[in-house]
Amino acid sequence: MAGTPYKINYFINIRHLRAKWMCPLFLCVTVVLFILHQYTISSGYFTAMMKCTLPPGETLLPQDHIDNSLDLWSRWDVRTCTSWRAPIMWNEMFEKAIYDQYHVEKGTSVALTVFAVGRYLEVYLKEFLTSAERHFMVGLPVDYYVFTDVPHNVPTVQLAPGRTLRAIPVKRYERWQDISMMRMKAITDAIDNLISTRNQYVFCMDVDQVFVGPFGSEALGDSVALLHAYFYKSSVTEYTYDRNPKSVAYMNDGDYYYHAAVFGGTWQNVRNITESCHRGIKTDKVNDVEALWHDESHLNKYFWLHKPSKVLSPEYLWAPEIGSTYEIHVRRMIWAEKHYGVLRG
DSSP, X not given: OTTHHHHHHHHHHHHHHHHHHHHHHXXXXXXXXXXXXXXXXXXXXXXXXXXXXXXXXXXXXXXXXXXXXXXXXXXXXSOOBOTTSOBEEOXXXXXXXXXXXXXXXXXXXXXXXXXXXXXXIIIIIHHHHHHHHHHBSTTSOEEEEEEESOGGGOOOOOOOTTEEEEEEEOOOOSSHHHHHHHHHHHHHHHHHHTGGGTOSEEEEEESSEEEOSOBOGGGOOSEEEEBOTTTTTSOGGGSOOBOOTTSTTBOSOOSOOBOTTEEEEEXXXXXXXXXXXXXXXXXXXXTTOOOTTXXXXXXXXXXXXXXXXXXXXXXXXXXXXXXXXXXXXXXXXXEOOOOHHHHTO
């Protein structure tokens, strides 16, 4: 027992040392976390990722709207609704079967428009269509409308029952910017002449992307916008809005930055979107102005003035070069490899 006092003193000293170092360490960690918290708030870096502020138990929309089935509090790491009560769609928020049953009973039919002009057709279109057949609105009637300058080169794709493909001839412009902008007029015309009599909903997409996961009926809504993968955690000051006051697309403030590669809604709302954007583009041309990101700049302006009823998270179109990030649990569509040097030459 002679060694016992020594052992007791040893453990007492160890405790003192721990207390001596642990208190300053705890203080340092607290200070660092506080600084980071203040930085993220002041910089607005996580503005788009703030939690939904809707009180638990309160419905998102009036009456028995299908989007009231969403579990807005299932995701702690992302914002799941906007300030104007539009859902922001993330994995784990919804039950796919609920939406599928709703739209099957409703008899929903969806139009998917895509532009494949010049070499975009031969490089991207077949993979876009075949991957869409595997993942886009599976179980619902879908009509593909391919706008192209070479309709006879549209590839043959095996389509599921109740799904059709139609090639719509369009003029090929010399500048890819003009091709990008003229699609708004072409979609408006297609809605008037074809889509309005066949489809309740429309999605408009770029061809240089690939479906890699379920892109289902939960994405349908009155008007649907997509958060841009590169800006969904950025502040408003970092968004690449058109800052030129001479352009119709001019924006000094906004909610989010939306990607023009995917937008949709009911045919009536999509027609309003495309007609408004085309009108803005025409006005800019008269004034010898071109918006910074062309039709995307005009689309962002439209959604700033007319809030979308549903917002898709970047899961619905992810850029693989960004790498992995903890909040992206599922990738539903990804950017295809870009070959701008060849395609836009």
